Amino acid sequence: NKRNLLNNCKGDAYTKIPEARERKKLDDRWPDLGNTEEYSMKEQKFWEYEYNKHGTVVQGRYNQEEYFNLTMKLKDKFDILQTLQNHGIIPGLTRTIKQFGNALRQLLKCFLA
Incomplete structure (x- = not known):
């Protein structure tokens, strides 16, 4: 919540x-x-x-x-920038919160469970 x-x-x-x-x-x-x-x-x-x-x-x-x-x-430890780049999220491009969430979900699954 x-x-x-x-x-x-x-x-x-x-x-x-x-x-x-x-x-x-x-x-x-x-x-x-x-x-x-x-x-x-x-x-x-x-x-x-x-x-x-x-x-x-x-x-x-x-x-x-x-x-x-x-x-x-x-x-x-988590290399968030590389994870974002792996999902096509790079500086200069507009992305949605949902796209960021999808890119980071696997990386952060241990915190969201």
């Missing part, structure tokens, strides 16, 4: 990542596909949005740095 999902919990707000090396590592694995690399690395709006929506849920267990490290490990 989507109404029972945890997100946007109260907690510490996102703090910009000052270290260029850490920003680059995050951008390589979790890029802001809606903006230029230069803009997203400077402004960090995408990561701020993701952290404030999802990272605040786990604040009692993970701080901001640990949250992003965990997301990068999960991305590496």
Whole structure:
């Protein structure tokens, strides 16, 4: 039930990542596909949005740095971008939510059961 999902919990707000090396590592694995690399690395709006929506849920267990490290490990484990490419979902093409869902269903079946 989507109404029972945890997100946007109260907690510490996102703090910009000052270290260029850490920003680059995050951008390589979790890029802001809606903006230029230069803009997203400077402004960090995408990561701020993701952290404030999802990272605040786990604040009692993970701080901001640990949250992003965990997301990068999960991305590496499941390789979502490759799965999307295998289903013809590539940057520059418009796709529906249903197409994304169909592409990711097999990958995420263990979480949806």
